[in-house]
Amino acid sequence: MKLVMNWDEWSNLDAMGLAELIRNGEITPGEAAQQAASGVEALNPEISAVIEVFDDVVHDPVKDGMDPEGVFAGVPFMMKDLGPTLKGRLQEMGSLLMEGNRNAADSYLTKQIRKAGLNIMGRTTTPEFGLCSSAENADVYITRNPWNLDYTTCGSSAGTAASVAAGIIPISHATDGGGSIRIPAGVNGNIGLKPSRGVFSQAPDSSDLMNVVSAQGCHTRTIRDTAAFVDRCRGGSPGEFMPYWMPSEPYTELIRRDPKKLRIAVSHEWGDYRATPHIVAELERAAHFLEGLGHHVEWLVPDVNLHAAYEAQTTAYIMKFAQTISNILEQKGLERPPAHLIEPMCIRVWEEGRFATYSERARMQAVFNETSRKLGIFFEDWDIILTPTMALPTPLLGTEEYLTISDNHSVYNWFENLWGIFAYTSIANLCGLPGISLPMAEMENGMPFGIHALSRQGDDGLLLQLGAQIERALGGNWNHGRKPAVHVSEI
Template identity: 80%
Template sequence: MEKVMNWDEWADLDAIGLAELVKNGQISSQEVAKQVTVAIKALNPEINAVIEIFDDAVHDPMKDGTNPDGVFAGVPFLMKDLGPTVKGRLQEMGSLFMQGNRSKADSFLTEQIRKAGLNIIGRTTTPEFGLCSSAENPAVYVTRNPWNLDYTTCGSSAGTAAAVAAGIIPISHATDGGGSIRIPAGVNGNIGLKPSRGVFSVAPYGSDLMGAVSAQGCITRTIRDTAAFVDSCRGGAPGEFMPYWMPTEPYAELIRRDPDKLRIAVSHEWGDYRATPEIVAELERSARFLEKLGHHVEWVIPDIDFQTAYGAQTSCYIMNFSQVIADLLEQKGLERPPVDLIESMCTKVWEEGRIASYTDRAKMQAAFNRTSRKLGTFFEDWDIILTPTMALPTPKIGTKEYLTTSDNPSVHDWFENLWSIFAYTSIANLCGLPGISLPMAELKNGLPLGIHALARQGNDGLLLQLGAQIERALDGKWNHGRRPDVHVTSIKLNVR
């Protein structure tokens, strides 16, 4: 039996660190991929983060076009089971209805990921169609938080966040339609950047014009991994409807310098929503930390109509997800979602969205526009808005009110429950802003709590620059240097 790298050493390496070892000939990309599979097989029975391993990509990392000269040099990568397609691989979207669905071609972003040198070796869990806050349907799978298995990972990038937190893999794909990168990153102690609209392409099956709120990205454990991913994978495909942001210098270079003194507006009282005292205390502590780094910090609530914004976001979700389900039904020649194959709240969303009119969508877009203009004006005076990633503590597994298996008769009330806990992230999707969750805080029960920063559109680099400054100030010890209960360093068998 072949020995693997020491697990403590493995856990201390990020994707760039692994890539450097590969480039120096100290380890091969195949050996790195095999190490990931050992970790998956050891820990996945507890956390249920990975759906499938692509054995052929493990044994031959370059077979699907991975670029060995890319910045990541063949480092393994897991794809969330939603969003960009991977040629010849299953994409089942967390749904019994989509079992056996196999993609015919790589999406544009998939090609960019391969060019960056990432070897796609498997897929991670997500709730049905990415709609709810937790990958938690026992008929499909239940993904658990590696910090405490009684709690959810949140979502919808559930498996990715759990796999990165557990040390299985240093970087993995994620998507964000209302916080689905930042929320699971926050509750699992990872770094999660939701980029600006116009950074990552969703070609060829969609565009920013068609699906304005959803963004692609990754979850990592270091700022430099996120910066390298954005640098290498960004850009528009032929036929985009809008220009794509391009920085004046690579983020990998930018993050080496501290930002200038920033004007940081701190808040948590957004419309009817408030964070719990425990979470507010952690936000205050983080604000003081940033003040000590030399930034101007002040408690200021953005002057926007929050309730109208949340209402517009609810309308957007209902219309968008309803259309997704309608398209899938049409492909299969069905008139209604099968009761035993599509979860109850997804069916209710489909029903509600069917009666939406063009006028409803125009009103939604007008609310998006007003909110974006107001926040744009706010960012004339402030560089950063700082909030918690969530308003309420991480739910336990089985908290059904946030799930698409909920028996809530009202779609709108169900969404209201979501906004009450995920109050701060969706505004970035609505306005196309960048947002990042940083693992700076923790709850009294020991679970991580993400601190959330927003910046003006296109200013993704500033968020990464601030994150890098914090990371240096912490000597790289996010989560106060703690590791989850379920972690690769607990693996006893050191062979494969």
């Protein structure tokens, strides 16, 4: 397959840069899709990030309704194999039980993505039902971190994280129910914004009412790409139960200006959880960097009952995933999850949560409400909370304590292990806050590490504005200007 440009040129372009070339007639959407497909062909045997390339869309980018007049003009894009549906396409959710599952219609967000000019040309990997932190069931696929193939990409936006980091595509879809945009962004060196509740629609098959902790989004390598994605894809479909946030000006304009002097609270001490000394040192460096940009920085833990929050979040996940599995079983006429088709921890979660009562849900929601109110009060005095993306280093592949193939017989102990490493991101899902992971730190072994920022609900633009200020100060050199070991530039 003839390439439209060399791989160095390709990987140095972000989505908006690629869109400009398309609008100028220098390349076509089809040529861009063919180049991305070539990148998948070359690298996927090593990283196992892409489940399927839609060859018909590669050859005819407008076949499924992509609008070439959209801001992205036909830039290649992948959808995580979970969440929004694609008409006529498979969606197998990382599960053997869902093999062959084909969708009848586009979700509302899918239509928004197509209107934005993004050419959906394939599916990226995810752990089963997005429940755990890594896509590594050998019976399905094992997605590897392009920075070091011995390590996980984390999850659940596993394949998206690896595809963007490896330079195959500049932007790809991701979802976040407790950190699943931000955590893999952090360990793969991407930018990952989890937006506020009320930015992206999950209609019609889900909604913020049914899926209160989950959010949609993307991975990118530049702030302007993330800003453009939010600007063009946001909003609710007809009949949404809640209002949707709309900014006073587009984020693509807002990020051109530095934010005001911000009050930034910094912490890694959340409830019973603490980061490792090296991660704390990286957080300190990030805090000093922000001080150097003129912001007020202070070490401070929000006055929130984090222990209660983690317990409520655990309850939320057990209920949410048990219901997901129950719905699938009902559709398939099954009474129980087949042990040879569903991973052990997913079965245990179903067993634990299938008979949950309304009283349990009400208690969970009361904690959500109290936590959200207290953080809201905190954000009356502070603009940003800065934390690490994770408390511990990126796990090696095969670290089963975080996986749904784990033999841990206690669902609650399994979730406790997750909170021990992913301590900082879930509060955004509980409270509907925006959170972003920025690739400005690294682990002791040289792999990337994200610094995580939270802000008040609806202030997604402030996070992007701060991210853009940092990006300019770094001269665009996220990850200290380094690229992964497995990268299209090495083809």
